[in-house]
Amino acid sequence: MGVTQETFSHDIHAQKGLTCVSCHGGDASSDDLAKAMSPAAGWKGAISRRQIPQLCGSCHSNPAYMRKFNPSLRTDQLAEYHTSVHGKRLAAGDTDVAVCTDCHGVHDLRAPNDPQSKVYPVNIANACARCHADANYMRKYSVPIDQFAKYNTSVHHEALVVQGDLSAPTCTTCHGNHGAAPPGVDSVPNVCSNCHVFQAQMYDKTAHKAVFDAASLPGCVVCHENHAIVHPTDAKLSNQPGATCMQCHTAGDVGDQARAEMLTGLTQLDGAIKEADQKLAVAEAAGMEVSDARLAQNDAKDSLTKARVAIHSFKPEVVRLYVQAGLKIADKDLQAGQNAMIERNHRRIGLGVSLFAITLVLAGLWMYIKKIEH
DSSP, rough: OOHHHHHHHHHHHHHHHOOHHHHHHHHHTSSHHHHHTSSSGOOOOOOOOHHHHHHHHHHHHHHHTTTTTOTOOOOHHHHHHHSSHHHOOOHHOTTTTOOOOHHOSOOOOTTSSSSSSSSHHHHHHHHHHHHHHOOHHHHGGGGOOOOOHTTSHHHHHIIIIOOTTTTTTOOOHOOOTTTTTOOOOOGGGHHTTOOOOHHHHHHHHHHHHHHHHHOOOOOOHHHHSSOOOOOOOOOGGGTTTTGGGGTTOOOHHHHHHHHHHHHHHHHHHHHHHHHHHHHHHHHHHHTOOOOHHHHHHHHHHHHHHHHHHHHTOOOOHHHHHHHHHEEEEEEEHHHHHHHHHHHHHHHHHHHHHHHHHHHHHHHHHHHHHHHHHO
């Protein structure tokens, strides 16, 4: 039946001491199969999809029982599932929707912190895609099937899968896990603000929020997309076709002027930091002491990061404050690099003069020795 002792030995339930009868019922102590697998012995047989959530919940919703295995484990998963789009459709008779075993597995359930678990953060998107990227499966729900493909191009996927940052968002971060539901238009900023706190605080005070809310537009998604969230660059503030701001604004309007001023400031600070970095690298390669300036460059880069975050205020004067602070540091570091190079040149001149003097002394000494020998 596709179940082996080896497979089940990796299951978290087996490791906690549960056996087949824990879910399927029956009497494991009886050698008589007819009695062992009889209704009188509590035999349930194959568990239908409709029964699975309730079966799992019979243990996982019992705080007293679950406390014996993991006191910190939540016991409201079943209640949350009933509120999800999956749970509601199952209750309405649709047995094709996801149930516990579709996401967690059947006889080889791993702990969520096990890298081989289907619900390990890196694997969650793949688990969701088994249904949500299947055109035939999703056809009757009229749900797009490109979410997984788009997510794979996103900065979130890059951070989670490529860089190994397990705190980076995946499907369940935004949609929930047991209580999975698509975020409503009015809740998107609240979802994003769980991580992007400062951006959300700034956005909430802007005219864009009122305009987007009035037009029933999903806040952050208007500029950043939802699943295909690419790494933001300063180029998003350009006036080129496809740039973010110019999708709504027209050339010369107030928004366009603000965009241009913010982009100019960011470009100036970014260029100043790179110029200072380059000068300090040359000085450092020449053996000059520039560690203090190198360290100060982190503050300049921090100012650039804050300036980029401040874009969400849509106020050039706010961005300008961080740009000016960063420029002051970068200019000082550039000067430190230039001074170090000047000192290097002085040292080289001094070294040249010293070597010349030493050469003259050696030449004179050699001539004197020759004279004595003669």
